[in-house]
Amino acid sequence: MHLVTGATGQVGRRIVRLIRDREEPVRAFVRLSARYGELDQRGAEIFVGELEDTRDIQRACRGVRVILSTHGSTGNPQRLDYRANIELIDAAKDNGVEHFVFISVLGADRGYEDAPIFKAKREVEKYLAASGLNYTILRPSGLASELIASAERCRDSGIYVLVGDPGNRTSIVSTDDLADIAVASMTAEGAKNRTFSVGGPDVLKREDIPSVYGRILDREPVVINVPLPVVDFVRAGVGFFDTDLQCNLGTFRTLLANEFYCTPEEIELLESTFGLKLESLEGFLRRYLGF
Ligand SMILES: NC(=O)c1ccc[n+]([C@@H]2O[C@H](COP(=O)([O-])OP(=O)(O)OC[C@H]3O[C@@H](n4cnc5c(N)ncnc54)[C@H](OP(=O)(O)O)[C@@H]3O)[C@@H](O)[C@H]2O)c1
Numbered sequence: 001m002h003l004v005t006g007a008t009g010q011v012g013r014r015i016v017r018l019i020r021d022r023e024e025p026v027r028a029f030v031r032l033s034a035r036y037g038e039l040d041q042r043g044a045e046i047f048v049g050e051l052e053d054t055r056d057i058q059r060a061c062r063g064v065r066v067i068l069s070t071h072g073s074t075g076n077p078q079r080l081d082y083r084a085n086i087e088l089i090d091a092a093k094d095n096g097v098e099h100f101v102f103i104s105v106l107g108a109d110r111g112y113e114d115a116p117i118f119k120a121k122r123e124v125e126k127y128l129a130a131s132g133l134n135y136t137i138l139r140p141s142g143l144a145s146e147l148i149a150s151a152e153r154c155r156d157s158g159i160y161v162l163v164g165d166p167g168n169r170t171s172i173v174s175t176d177d178l179a180d181i182a183v184a185s186m187t188a189e190g191a192k193n194r195t196f197s198v199g200g201p202d203v204l205k206r207e208d209i210p211s212v213y214g215r216i217l218d219r220e221p222v223v224i225n226v227p228l229p230v231v232d233f234v235r236a237g238v239g240f241f242d243t244d245l246q247c248n249l250g251t252f253r254t255l256l257a258n259e260f261y262c263t264p265e266e267i268e269l270l271e272s273t274f275g276l277k278l279e280s281l282e283g284f285l286r287r288y289l290g291f
Pocket of ligand 1 (some may be wrong): 031
């Protein structure tokens with residue numbers, strides 16, 4: 001039995017589909033409020049729970065052979081990105097789990113002090129590596145599926161809002177490739193007890209993204225560049241009434257202010273280890289947007 005946390009998320013949902021395509025059993029950790037009907041129909045075992053609840057984590061891990069931790073937080077990084085993963089690792093040890101796949105983030109090891117999610121991911125990486133479990137850590141850059149809604153907005157409005165430095169480089173990864181890699185890492189020779197940077201095949205400047213949209217939509221969007229100090233101003237204001245939001249804006253700012261891309265060597269390593277040809281952002285968006 002495989003356990004997937006974050007099973008209704010962009011990556012988790014794809015992972016559940018892939019495991020079911022192989023006709024292997026998978027337990028999908030979901031919340032009652034989420035849309036999990038599709039996973040149920042595909043034959044996943046639905047486990048309704050709350051990752052902030054230790055007992056739910058312990059119950060979900062019973063009888064499990066592989067854990068794929070893909071959940072993310074929009075709320076409290078301490079409880080979800082950190083604590084829930086530590087508890088999953090502890091439960092994995094108690095249950096004799098054979099392999100633990102953890103979705104981290106590119107740059108987790110760079111020591112960004114203002115980005116609690118990055119710090120949580122790094123602490124979990126260290127805990128997992130020292131746990132004695134077999135593991136694979138995947139550090140993705142931005143996910144291509146995050147851009148579907150933005151491309152649709154751009155199609156409707158003709159406007160692309162670019163926040164931060166247009167020259168910063170990124171290698172956005174196809175969300176389908178990331179899911180493929182996560183599933184393959186359970187068995188791939190060379191993936192055991194390793195950490196991989198996971199990006200798309202192209203290093204793009206952030207200002208290249210509206211041009212990608214322009215090619216797909218056949219209309220170059222008007223780009224509005226919002227400078228980073230505007231984010232700082234909003235963040236400082238938000239801090240007066242919502243410290244959780246201020247904290248999450250710290251992670252958001254870190255993402256905007258820095259570069260997140262893979263080297264050609266890292267891309268080559270991914271393609272050779274997992275036996276796939278990584279898809280470009282443009283290819284991914286054309287597939288999903290159908291134009
Ligand atoms: N998105 C990116 O660009 C990006 C980049 C680098 C790394 N990552 C990492 O990649 C992983 C997958 O990201 P994603 O974008 O696929 O995530 P996502 O779409 O935001 O999904 C998050 C998942 O976590 C679940 N979840 C959140 N809080 C929960 C709770 N308290 N109890 C149970 N489940 C909870 C959500 O359930 P609901 O459906 O009920 O909300 C959802 O299934 C995450 O670890 C993320 O940090 C993402």
